[in-house]
Amino acid sequence: MRVLRFILGDQLTHTISALRDIGPDDVVLMAEVAEEASYVPHHPQKIAFLFSAMRHFADDLRGRGITVDYVELHADGNTGSLTGELLRAVRRHAADAVVATEPGEWRVEAMMGTWAEAAGVPVEIRTDDRFLCSRPQFAAWAADRASLRLEWFYRAMREKTGLLMEDGKPAGGRWNFDAENRKPLPARHTVPERRRFVPDALTRDVIELVRRRFGNNFGDLEPFGWAVTRAEALQALADFVTNFLPSFGDYQDAMKTGEGFLYHGVISPYLNAGLLTAEEVCQAAVAAYAADAAPLNAVEGFLRQVLGWREFIRGVYWLKMPGYEKTNALGASRPLPAFYWTGDTDMNCLRQAIGDTRRQAYAHHIQRLMVTGNFALLAGVRPAEIEEWYLAVYADAYDWVELPNVHGMVMFADGGLMSSKPYVAGGNYIDRMSDYCDACRYDVKLKSGVGACPFNYLYWAFLIDNAPSLQGNHRLGNQYRTLERFGPERRAALQAEAHAFLDALPSDY
Template sequence: MRTLVFLFGDQLCRDISALSGFDPASDVVAMAEVDEETRYVPHHKQKIAFVLSAMRHFAEALAAESIAVDYRRLDDPAPAACLTAALEAAIARHRPDRIVVTEPGEWRVLALVQTWPQRFGLPVEIRGDDRFFCTRRDFAAWAAGRKDYRMEFFYRAMRRRTGLLMEGEAPAGGRWNFDAENRRPLPPGLRPPERRRFAPDATTRAVLDLVERRFGDHFGDLEPFGWAVTRDDALAALEHFIAEVLPGFGDHQDAMKSGAPFLFHAVLSPYLNVGLLGAREVCARAEAAWRTGAAPLNAVEGFVRQVLGWREYVRGLYWLMMPDYAASNRLGATRPLPGFYWSGETPMRCLAEAIADTRRHGYSHHIQRLMVTGNFALLTGVAPAEIEAWYLAVYVDAFEWVELPNVHGMAIFADGGLMASKPYAASGAYIDRMSDYCGGCRYDPAVKTGPRACPFNLLYWHFLAEHRPVLGGNPRLAMPYRTLDRMSPGRRATITREAVAFLEALERPAEPGLFG
């Protein structure tokens, strides 16, 4: 039986399930750079370049094993307009008896794949994606009967199941979670380590030229490009993180600093999400660093929690709840996305810095995403679909299965508390405590009202007042609501007046291409 294995652009690992049992004597791998996939949101130029270059390098690695690879490029004379067209052309060339795929990472693509048997009159085998610790079925079994889905309980179950950071039946160090030790601001003068970057080779340089020609109006800077695009370079990035960066990750993972977008973060998520690295190997390397004394437990636990906990959890929730999940909007948010999310032109320094980092690198770390750009979207009531499309477009590591739950549930509370026990809303005091952004800003987090008041302060209290019918009974918000109630009527009226004026004056939305 002649098999055509169709690989998607985020399935770039040799042990992907679709390649299990592959017969080089008869079978063919099909891969395609698809125009529709580069444009359904205006992806950051570095994101497009990263994925296309990694795909080309992976195809070259397969060919070096004498595996037949049918690869279509965007700059071919007849590029593939969509995934179905790419497969149709490959079927016409190779006349297979069946199609084999690993399940796609996104719901919309799986829905498309499920139409292929009828369309092409061929059997299509959809294999599970075993790169993850937790299968979709296992997550559904864990979630069955629960009223809400708290990551902490899922994470503990995964620790027990995998044995990671366990000492017999007990968690290492006697605690499941060292998050309380992971919130220290950066001390003055501390210099974060340099990050490992990789010079583009000829293949990557050709892709960069292609992206500049075809996607020059997309958001983001294309140069300098330093992402790993091969398995070997991704492994080098992992080893650099373990040896040079991980020891400082635990204490300062929630810190933010102007001009330092990476700090002590791993910056491995792009490689995990396209398959250049595996979740099991990165967790094993981190655990080994703790067991050999090379990294402290709070750093290693915090990192493992992000991979074994959050990453697996949001994927499980995505597949459990889609497609209806994306349509929920518990807080009734409808505001258009402000144009400065694309331009970065705002006097609020925290937002300007986070967006500038995103523009330059296609990256910002999770606190910038959650507590700056996400927090502002939450407090101003940006429509879920608009802020979610922005996150999906601008980050190199953003694929819908991981981006959507993180934004929809964690950042903007659109699911009404299915994921998070409270909205992650914060005033300017939090940003001031965890960053150096407030120094030199037009606004002052210590000023509560008036023209110099930090907009986050006004918006925070206005948000609580406006959404009291939904949030007033939340026990985790009892203290801020008591504080709100103790304010004088005059101060509450001033906050409302100034917050509403700020919201009405927000920059109107702009097309992302204007800021390419």
Template sequence: MVKLVLVLGDQLSEGIAALREADPACDVVVMAEVMGEAEYVPHHPKKIALIFAAMRKFAARLEGQGWRVVYTPLDHPENSGTIAGELLRHAAAFGADEVLATQPGEWRLIAELDAVPLRLRQLPDDRFIATQAEFADWAKGRKQLRMEWFYRDMRRKTGLLMVGDEPAGGQWNFDHENRKPPPEGIDFKGPMRFSPGGDVAEVLALVSARFAVNFGSLDDFWFATDHEQARQHLAHWVRHGLPRFGDYQDAMMGGERFLYHAIVGLYLNIGLLDPMEVCQAVEDAWKNGDAPINAAEGFIRQIIGWREYVRGIYFLEGPEYVSRNTLNHKRDLPWLYWGGETKMRCMAKAVEQTREEAYAHHIQRLMVTGNFALLAGVDPAQMHEWYLAVYADAFEWVEAPNTIGMSQFADGGIVASKPYISSGNYINKMSDYCKDCAYKIKDKTGEDACPFNLLYWHFLDRHRVRFRGNPRMANMYRTWDRMDGEKRETVQADARRFLEKLDAGEAV
């Protein structure tokens, strides 16, 4: 009997479990562009275009290898609009008695497949270093699930940057070398750019017509959309960007959107690159003397440490993880996140870049847009949906722990040992945003005071009961308590006025 083999838009890897289990001589691969996946959050048009274009190329690749592929474009007249609907439609057409699927990376879609009235097997997605069971075993009985300890186990498992049983360079983590402020200039021209060919141009026209109201620009679409292009991009970055990546991975510059960042997350997360392939290319560069160890280690930690860790957290914590709100933050997402006017240059630049590129690096997300939302008390569910919508590399398994856990502390400390908050001083140190800002970074009170300065103390004061016993925050509270009482009240009053303006929709 014929089996249907479901391949999703973030599963564009020839070795996925469902394809391995199937027989190309008789089984049928099902791929579909459906509105149910394209609009469950208002995805950035560049993200939708990337996935659709890469899907179409992957379908052609599979056909070239002898697979029978039924591919449903978004504008096909019989498109049912959902993955479940397409499976039912094609099961009836082919008389299929079973569906093979590789487990999706979102609880929402796992549940949708479970509800399909067909015999359907969800096979483990084994494109990762650690299985879900391995992560659960690692987490069992631990009071704190700190990424650093998990990362060391992944180093031992993969052998990456290891000399026998010891870490290369004599230490596991070179993060202290990777926190340099922005340099005078950047000598890397950024990611490899690809001109959209005929098939990609067709997708861009489709997305432009169907998703014109979504936040984000389709102009200057340069993403890789197949495996060969993604590997060219990787090789280009390893040669030209990796050597200085470590030094400046936390820096931010208004005129440099990419600095030395790899921008491989979007290709990893849809299956155009393999995590071990990427890490081995970086390790080889270090072994050959083409990149320093702090750069190689800092990058590899992001892939086999952080990326694997957040996936483990997502599946360990279950479907309700995204609804957690430990701090009871309820403020609606401010309009400035969708491009509304703001006088805060750091926020304006981060949102502008997000709108135009569907990309911002991890510090822009954590310490600018995420930091502001946490200080202002924005509903974490709304932040979660915003990050999921606007970034091309965002899929819920990777995005939710980064937002609910790391950025917004909404999970109560599972991911982060303390809230990642800062006043304007951190942004001033690590960026050039503050130089031309309408607000004054050195002002702690008053109309011209940097909003991060005001909101920082406001956050600490309103959450004092929860955090006063956190040893990593003791110095913050001691500093606040040493302030003159009148000054503390002025800070609080100024913060409240700022938040009132924010809630009123005024440009802040």
């Protein structure tokens, strides 16, 4: 019996469930397909990273004696779709059955549901057990909860895994050290140099392919420094744990001109593609704490991102899809401003965050949440448009991780299912946590009028415009009491200034 084992581009893990019990006559299918490379205009570095990592993974499998059928993007007869390549491979190898691991996207899972009938052979879809919380386990945790909150899920995961637990209690006597992780970067602070990787010949070939085929997409293709093998990804993890994790906690919310990585892990592309696993990443961080090589606030903050947030949003995605993406609790309806694709804006914080994204296919979570995301929420951008942008421009973006992050956390489009209040802020927050305002043509200290930071009046106008939905939110009580003191004339002036600014923004690019 010959089994065709289909490995997707984000399943580059030797222990992936689809490869278990592989037999000597079985064939592994991997395919670069136009449909997956272009359903949004992916950043060229993202495409190059995945294609190179896939090709290296295929070579690694071959080195282990496994037969691999690898279909390159420009191969003769490539149908351009996962389904088309599966059907061709079943015929090519006279396969008796197909085995795959559940995908990360609802769209692909629906596609997989058609394979058995189309191929005329049994198709087994196995659980993706690289995650520390399965879909059924998350559904059981979420049952009967009107709202879903990270804190309670995160505590349950700490108890389940035993990570950072001592005698059944959280290490240090507290579950959460977030209050200690909000320091701005000191002036003249020097960040260590990040470990990056020189492309080998295979990666250079992929880079040239991507240049020819996707060179007009948003984003710089080079310099390219991503790890594309598991060995390199492990080196990147070790570099983070040794040189960056100790300061990650203190400065995880900081932003600095020209420093798109700062002390962040920058391992999410490797985690989400499968070159690293969540368990080994968490264990590496906890081991650093145990060895007194990293402080508790840093390790706990990192663990909360991987063990907590990453697992949490995947659970939300599969619990609430496919209807989740259709919600729009605040009725946001503006088109995405063109500067998200061009970077052409006088707001320096946005120019810096988008510039980092263009150069690196990466921006850290505060840039994403409190700069590009904050503006999109304040501006009332249509959720689907900003969601497509995030999915396209980041090397770590897949639907399961991008959609709930942007839809729920950034845009509050789910009405508070996973967030107790919208994450909005005026210019003061950005000024406190970055040096961006120093070189901006707008004055962050001016709340309105000529030369005022747009974030300031957009913030108050957002609260006024959305008062019917938000003024009953207990976490916004102080803000709405302040608005009451403004008086009707000032409130109307803030709305007029904000709407005039937004109406003048180009949306075509």
